[in-house]
Amino acid sequence: MQTDTTMASPAERSRRIRSNRLLTWSRRLLRSKTGTVGFILVLAVLFLAAFADVLATHNPNEVNPALMLKPPAWLEGGSSQHLLGTDHLGRDIWSRMVYGSRISLLVGVTAVVFAGLIGVAVGIVAGFYGGWLDRVFMRLVDAFLSIPNILLALVILSVFGPGVWTLIFVLGVTNWVNYARLVRGEVLSMKEREFVKAARAIGVKNRMVMVRHLLPNVMSPFIVISTLSVATTIILEASLSFLGLGIQPPDISWGGILSDGRDYVATSWWLATFPGIAITLTVLGIIFLGDWLRDVLDPRGQNRR
Amino acid sequence: MASYIFKRLGEMIPVLLIISFIVFALVFVAGNPVALMLPEDASQEDIDQLTASLGLDQPFLVQYGKYLFHLVQGEFGESFRYNTSALPLVLERLPATLELAVAALVLAVTMAIPLGIWSATKQNSPVDLLAAGGSVIGKAMPNFWLGIMLILIFSVMLGWFPVSGRGTLGHLVLPALTLATGLAAEITRLLRSSMIEILNQDYIRTARSKGMREGMVVYKHAFRNSLIPLVTVVALQTSTVVGGTLITETVFSWPGLGQLLIQAVHTRDMAIVQACVFVIAVLVIFMNLVADVLYRLLDPRIKYE
Amino acid sequence: MKKDTLLSVSELKTYFFMESGAVPSVHGVSFEVKQGETVAIVGESGCGKSVTSLSIMGLVSSPGKIVGGDIRFHGQDLTTISEKEYRKLRGNDLSMIFQEPLTSLNPLFTIGSQLDEVILLHQQVTKEEARQKGIEMLKKVGIPRAEQVYRSYPHQLSGGMRQRVMIAMALACEPKLLIADEPTTALDVTIQAQILQLMRKLVKDNNTAIMLITHDLGVVAEMADTVIVMYAGQVVEQADVFTLFAAPAHPYTQGLLASTPKIQTIEEELQSIEGTVPTQETMPKGCRFFPRCPHASEQCVQNQPSLLKIGGGQLVRCWLFDAKEAASG
Numbered sequence: 001m002q003t004d005t006t007m008a009s010p011a012e013r014s015r016r017i018r019s020n021r022l023l024t025w026s027r028r029l030l031r032s033k034t035g036t037v038g039f040i041l042v043l044a045v046l047f048l049a050a051f052a053d054v055l056a057t058h059n060p061n062e063v064n065p066a067l068m069l070k071p072p073a074w075l076e077g078g079s080s081q082h083l084l085g086t087d088h089l090g091r092d093i094w095s096r097m098v099y100g101s102r103i104s105l106l107v108g109v110t111a112v113v114f115a116g117l118i119g120v121a122v123g124i125v126a127g128f129y130g131g132w133l134d135r136v137f138m139r140l141v142d143a144f145l146s147i148p149n150i151l152l153a154l155v156i157l158s159v160f161g162p163g164v165w166t167l168i169f170v171l172g173v174t175n176w177v178n179y180a181r182l183v184r185g186e187v188l189s190m191k192e193r194e195f196v197k198a199a200r201a202i203g204v205k206n207r208m209v210m211v212r213h214l215l216p217n218v219m220s221p222f223i224v225i226s227t228l229s230v231a232t233t234i235i236l237e238a239s240l241s242f243l244g245l246g247i248q249p250p251d252i253s254w255g256g257i258l259s260d261g262r263d264y265v266a267t268s269w270w271l272a273t274f275p276g277i278a279i280t281l282t283v284l285g286i287i288f289l290g291d292w293l294r295d296v297l298d299p300r301g302q303n304r305r
Numbered sequence: 306m307a308s309y310i311f312k313r314l315g316e317m318i319p320v321l322l323i324i325s326f327i328v329f330a331l332v333f334v335a336g337n338p339v340a341l342m343l344p345e346d347a348s349q350e351d352i353d354q355l356t357a358s359l360g361l362d363q364p365f366l367v368q369y370g371k372y373l374f375h376l377v378q379g380e381f382g383e384s385f386r387y388n389t390s391a392l393p394l395v396l397e398r399l400p401a402t403l404e405l406a407v408a409a410l411v412l413a414v415t416m417a418i419p420l421g422i423w424s425a426t427k428q429n430s431p432v433d434l435l436a437a438g439g440s441v442i443g444k445a446m447p448n449f450w451l452g453i454m455l456i457l458i459f460s461v462m463l464g465w466f467p468v469s470g471r472g473t474l475g476h477l478v479l480p481a482l483t484l485a486t487g488l489a490a491e492i493t494r495l496l497r498s499s500m501i502e503i504l505n506q507d508y509i510r511t512a513r514s515k516g517m518r519e520g521m522v523v524y525k526h527a528f529r530n531s532l533i534p535l536v537t538v539v540a541l542q543t544s545t546v547v548g549g550t551l552i553t554e555t556v557f558s559w560p561g562l563g564q565l566l567i568q569a570v571h572t573r574d575m576a577i578v579q580a581c582v583f584v585i586a587v588l589v590i591f592m593n594l595v596a597d598v599l600y601r602l603l604d605p606r607i608k609y610e
Numbered sequence: 611m612k613k614d615t616l617l618s619v620s621e622l623k624t625y626f627f628m629e630s631g632a633v634p635s636v637h638g639v640s641f642e643v644k645q646g647e648t649v650a651i652v653g654e655s656g657c658g659k660s661v662t663s664l665s666i667m668g669l670v671s672s673p674g675k676i677v678g679g680d681i682r683f684h685g686q687d688l689t690t691i692s693e694k695e696y697r698k699l700r701g702n703d704l705s706m707i708f709q710e711p712l713t714s715l716n717p718l719f720t721i722g723s724q725l726d727e728v729i730l731l732h733q734q735v736t737k738e739e740a741r742q743k744g745i746e747m748l749k750k751v752g753i754p755r756a757e758q759v760y761r762s763y764p765h766q767l768s769g770g771m772r773q774r775v776m777i778a779m780a781l782a783c784e785p786k787l788l789i790a791d792e793p794t795t796a797l798d799v800t801i802q803a804q805i806l807q808l809m810r811k812l813v814k815d816n817n818t819a820i821m822l823i824t825h826d827l828g829v830v831a832e833m834a835d836t837v838i839v840m841y842a843g844q845v846v847e848q849a850d851v852f853t854l855f856a857a858p859a860h861p862y863t864q865g866l867l868a869s870t871p872k873i874q875t876i877e878e879e880l881q882s883i884e885g886t887v888p889t890q891e892t893m894p895k896g897c898r899f900f901p902r903c904p905h906a907s908e909q910c911v912q913n914q915p916s917l918l919k920i921g922g923g924q925l926v927r928c929w930l931f932d933a934k935e936a937a938s939g
Contacts (some may be wrong), residue, residue: 091472143323147590148548159331235447266461276450284445507713515728516700605763
């Protein structure tokens with residue numbers, strides 16, 4: 001097997017390694033129970049978001065005063081028309097939940113990508129140039145770490161006012177520090193490696209070497225941190241929407257549905273309960289998936305938090 | 306010891322400077338607040354006059370200098386909603402927030418310590434698996450939703466605790482529990498893994514070879530050692546706990562900083578927002594300092610510099 | 611001097627239950643330690659000597675487990691007594707010193723408190739008396755400025771000092787048997803000699819027996835009365851120290867001796883034993899040493915030899931002697 005791989009051409013070899021990896025990965029996924037659960041949960045949410053138009057039974061914003069606060073279908077007084085009941089304006093909760101999944105995922109993923117871009121850029125610059133720039137950067141990290149994420153988000157929202165894009169910006173800004181620290185650390189250790197010194201000695205551009213060797217090294221922890229970041233970002237988005245500072249009507253978010261339901265918790269428990277379950281399951285799925293990815297990608301576990 | 310504390314206090318200054326700069330820059334970008342301060346039918350002349358008298362027509366750096374000058378005197382400007390200086394307003398709310406945060410911390414630690422130790426000494430026992438499951442769900446649940454569910458179950462259905470407000474010990478239970486859950490999950494996880502590592506150390510074997518009861522070995526020799534990472538993680542969670550109080554306060558109408566801040570964000574009362582950010586940042590940095598000092602007291606190997 | 615049997619281990623089996631299956635770490639080990647005697651157990655790392663000592667202390671931790679045999683200490687079978695009774699013995703009549711003095715002391719407690727701990731556990735004394743006794747023990751093991759060291763933390767002491775503290779702790783309750791697991795391996799050569807000398811002196815004073823676990827034949831020559839050679843979880847040879855060095859019977863013992871430098875035979879080339887200790891997967895069916903043995907025959911491949919008396923109290927597990935025995939008898 002081993003001699004086999006060394007005999008093959010480089011291209012053939014890398015292809016074989018890759019297909020081999022895919023196989024071991026899927027095998028490992030099935031072996032890890034939580035990984036499988038996470039994978040299924042995430043797939044389910046993606047499915048909801050992708051086919052919201054088909055899955056929704058009603059227009060999610062259709063107000064129907066005649067059907068206010070109807071309980072879920074299986075309870076007394078519920079109707080099969082409204083699977084999860086209706087809210088205080090008679091809107092169908094199932095349909096609102098289905099559409100809400102879109103915002104949660106969209107905001108979560110976009111914000112994390114945004115944070116990743118800022119973080120990687122800052123981390124490379126700080127690690128690469130070092131000196132006073134790096135010192136300023138480390139103080140900046142300290143400053144960001146001493147402001148709770150939600151507080152920073154609130155401050156920015158108080159300045160720019162609520163809105164989807166502001167929200168994505170806000171969530172990105174609260175998250176970039178993690179990436180910047182990771183990349184900076186990797187760049188610093190990279191600079192000390194023999195092959196970088198050697199490459200520099202024969203005149204290869206330092207920057208080129210860094211990019212070529214940095215990216216593969218950072219990729220695994222990057223994916224792991226990103227996955228877990230999506231989970232925390234979804235919670236933060238829901239929190240802000242719950243406070244009325246995140247997603248604004250007519251856009252629908254789980255945090256917003258929860259916020260509507262809060263006032264009726266004494267009489268209509270389902271309003272606040274279902275979106276919370278949806279958020280919890282989604283986050284749980286992402287955490288499980290992230291943990292599994294960490295076990296697979298980063299066996300040293302150096303990025304355990 | 307004293308010189309170490311002074312050194313650390315000195316390190317706080319650049320961090321606070323950076324925070325002040327970020328906050329100021331945000332407010333500057335937000336634009337002229339004068340329009341919000343004056344009646345809607347105010348003339349352009351009135352606006353210009355007030356702008357000039359507040360120094361808002363001066364260059365960025367000049368304004369920042371003045372801002373800093375006022376800042377060191379504890380002057381964040383006047384809240385236009387309450388028409389009084391912002392800092393006293395914020396400080397007045399601080400005790401309520403601290404009460405909640407401390408109660409949550411104490412509750413979390415008292416839940417997590419026995420659970421973490423038990424999970425570590427009886428790996429893969431039902432308690433261990435239950436604790437692991439509880440931890441991950443505790444992490445996945447949005448704080449505010451847990452709060453609402455607790456209200457639903459313990460206030461609405463069982464009627465054991467008041468729904469909201471502050472006053473008696475009964476008022477404190479549900480918000481503290483809400484806030485403590487996520488924290489307890491984090492601490493349990495950490496304590497379990499550090500205890501497992503410590504119980505495999507040579508000095509634990511030495512303690513056993515002395516004929517000491519296993520319970521004593523665990524509590525005296527192992528637990529003392531795991532206090533060191535425990536203190537670190539609790540300190541790192543301060544930021545999360547304080548962030549959590551902001552939302553939890555809203556859910557339970559707890560009259561603390563969070564309520565004040567979120568109102569201020571809604572009304573764009575920037576003086577209060579700024580004062581809140583500073584008070585919270587100082588609190589978080591201070592807690593990290595306390596943790597560092599505790600760390601040094603717990604571990605004789607670390608010397609004060 | 612009395613020569614009653616203090617410890618007798620017979621057919622001890624300690625297995626480790628791993629995911630891949632049970633791994634026999636100690637496989638049918640028998641030997642005796644008499645009062646005041648020093649018995650050395652020698653062998654390469656992984657031969658089961660440390661697990662044997664932990665089994666005697668009752669400190670084999672999961673996934674390891676004693677699955678057979680018995681350990682008689684003062685006639686009492688340690689494999690059947692309760693954990694409470696065991697605790698009364700540990701640190702008291704039965705104590706142990708470990709290989710790593712650097713990590714064997716708890717970093718968060720002072721030397722004094724760790725020393726007092728064992729005294730307070732086993733003796734009816736006040737705290738003050740325990741303190742006096744602790745400082746006295748530190749002086750006994752040759753620690754200068756004992757009062758100061760008593761108040762120190764482990765990280766403030768050198769490795770040699772810490773091992774002296776460990777010895778003080780182990781001897782504080784005047785044990786009948788001291789198990790020393792590679793007590794000098796982690797120390798500098800000059801310190802090694804001091805520690806060994808100290809152990810010999812203290813033990814003579816109290817008529818304490820020592821079970822010395824080591825891979826260093828120099829230490830054996832200096833300390834031991836009786837030597838037990840272990841290989842792959844079994845005893846392969848047992849003899850008094852003079853016989854063993856003069857006439858080693860088992861090819862493994864011969865190999866060990868040949869791989870130790872000696873001043874008298876400096877012109878000879880230093881030998882080494884080819885190969886490594888077999889693992890669970892590569893464990894031979896017959897004699898466990900045959901893959902590395904220069905005298906291996908067909909019989910060694912097929913059948914396991916048993917431990918045989920070859921006169922003068924010498925025991926050996928080898929077909930070479932079995933064959934002679936069979937021929938003569």
